[in-house]
Amino acid sequence: MSRETRTTPSIRSAKKARAAFRAGDTSPTAGRAEGFTQANLISVPADWAYEMLLFCQRNPKPCPVLDVTDAGSWGTPLAPGADLRTDLPLYRVWEHGELTAEPTDVVDHWRDDLVTFLIGCSFTFEWALADAGVPLRHIEQGRNVPMYVTDRPCRPAGRLHGPMVVSMRPVPPGRLADAIRESSLMPAVHGSPVHCGDPGGLGIEHLGRPDFGDAVALEPDDIPVFWACGVTPQAAVMASRPPFAITHAPGRMFVTDARDEQYRVV
Amino acid sequence: MSRETRTTPSIRSAKKARAAFRAGDTSPTAGRAEGFTQANLISVPADWAYEMLLFCQRNPKPCPVLDVTDAGSWGTPLAPGADLRTDLPLYRVWEHGELTAEPTDVVDHWRDDLVTFLIGCSFTFEWALADAGVPLRHIEQGRNVPMYVTDRPCRPAGRLHGPMVVSMRPVPPGRLADAIRESSLMPAVHGSPVHCGDPGGLGIEHLGRPDFGDAVALEPDDIPVFWACGVTPQAAVMASRPPFAITHAPGRMFVTDARDEQYRVV
Incomplete structure (x- = not known):
């Protein structure tokens, strides 16, 4: 995954991934169409779009x-x-904040008033971390990145409110500066970490019990580093209970034709 | 304006500037409360806020x-x-896209349904350019930065459409990389330039006749560098003619308590 060995990704891989998902493949998108930006999806009725x-x-x-x-x-x-x-x-299909279905497509659930938001995903900066020599423990361990609901409320907007959700990656102390710099350069996909170190600072009691994704083991001396997470709008839907919403299922993102590098400011 | 000589700005200077403007001072905000972020203002009826x-x-x-x-x-x-x-x-007060008043306050024009947008301003990255050794010709020449309406349409949103407006700063060839890097690091205040060199590439016929601000002389070899400009939403108001809007007058921005450095990603 270093700059030297990574080949230029072909846009065909993104199109191929989407075609497979359209045909019924329900597997997680991590590692699919490498180099192409994945996005969180959330659709709400137009009446809720401004909020x-x-x-x-x-x-x-x-x-x-x-x-x-x-x-x-x-x-x-x-x-x-x-x-x-x-x-x-x-x-995932949500009614009044309750999960009511988990279909492989939403053609039958679609409504003419749905506005769809594509939200940046931290997968997008992982290649930059890896290139800078930051180990990605969850990938080494074959797991999904762990995500936690924090005790930090988001700034509300009208009827929408909810807690900030974060993803966590363990970082060796000698790589913390690289991890912060590289993610900072990609503000459109969560940017710099919101917190490093003591999980209690975010109201997280047990690193071993994430709210979404998988638990990931820390190596000795690893510092837990927390980035704001694109699951946050889903948490807002659960907390704010709009009458209807559609989201992607966790780990099953939308693969775009945009390249990860596009979201790096320099 | 180098890092060595600039003193840490006191928040009192921002409060003092706002108090002066509240008391009737109508002078331009360039150079006021140095180090504090200035913003473009645009207020539209709630019915237009989503767009x-x-x-x-x-x-x-x-x-x-x-x-x-x-x-x-x-x-x-x-x-x-x-x-x-x-x-x-x-x-400035606008009705159906026409300028109808230029008052020193808008207390009498205020409406309960107005939603106000504060939009980033390229003044915010000028200190970073100066610190990197990029000369600021408009400041050297005691002029407002020149702004031009381009032939590039913005991507419309519902009833709102209009051309992109740009600001131009002449940059010596040996400083172009610095100017690009420094502004790129501040994506929340327009970020990297949209165009460098031939003004014709943006449909600009005469650099000497800006649509807003003042003409600025180029030194020999200077490259004209164009950044997207926060006057763009005003141009959209003029083009799209919402029934009512309030904006700041050109060069008379809102001085915030935020520091310019806050908008730099690293």
Whole structure:
């Protein structure tokens, strides 16, 4: 995964991944179409779209917006030709904050008033961490990154409120500066960490019991480093209970045609 | 203006500047409360707020949003205690895209349904350019930065559309890399340039005839460098003709308590 060995990714790999998911593949998207940006998806009725967009603007670290569709549209310039209703591996349908279905497409759940938000994902900066020599423990251990609901409330927007969710990566002390610098250079995909060290500072009691994803073992001396996480809008849906919403299922993101490097400021 | 000679700015200078503007001072804000972030202001009826926020999200280089108020509110966390209706030197009131008044406060024009957007300003990265040794010709020449309406349309959002506006700074060839790097590190205040060199590439015919601000002379070999400009939302108001809007008057920005350095990613 170093700069020397990584080949230039072909856009065909992104299109191929979406085609597989459209055809019924429900596997997680981590490692698929490497080099292409994956995004969190959340669709809400137009009546809630302003509050969702304002919530994202007011909480840009957990909710960096990569694109917003026009109401009813299932297309995005981030992946021309893709269908947001079918091209993710797995979706979640929410009614009044309760999970009511987990289908492989949402054609039958679609509504003409749905506005879809594509939110940046920390997968996007992992290649930059790896290139800078930061080990990615969850990948080494074959696990999904662990995510935690914190005790930090997001700044609310109208009816939308909820806690900030974070992802955690263990970082050796000698690599902390690299991890901070590299992620800082990608503010559109969560940017710099929100917290390093004591999980209690975020109200997290047990690192071994994440709220989403898998527990990951720390090596001796590793510092737990916490980045704001794109699951935050889903937590807001659960807390704020809009009448209807669709999201991607955890770990089953939308694979775009955008390249990870595009989101790096220099 | 080098790092060695600049003193740590005191927040009192920002409060003092706002108090002077509240008391009737209508002078331009360039150079006032140095080190504190200045913002473009635009207030639209709540009925237009979603489209304005979406327009900004879809055009983040010209329209980086620093804050959005709740409808009717004249306060912002960017300057606790400030009154957005009175604390700018000069305002512009727009009806159906036509300028109808240029008052020193907008208390009498205020409406309970106004949502106010504070948009990043390229003044914020000028200290970083200067620190990196990039000469600021407009400041050397005692002029306002020149701004131009380009032939590049913004990506529309509902009823809102309009051209991208840019500011131009002449940069010596040996400093171009510094200018690009330093502004790139501040994506929340327009970030990297959108164009360097031939003005014709943006549909600009005469550098000597800017649409806003003052003409600035280039030194021999200077390259004209163009950054997306926070006047763009005003151009969208002029083009899209919402029934009502308030903006700051050109060069008379809102002085916040935020520090310029806050908007630098590393």
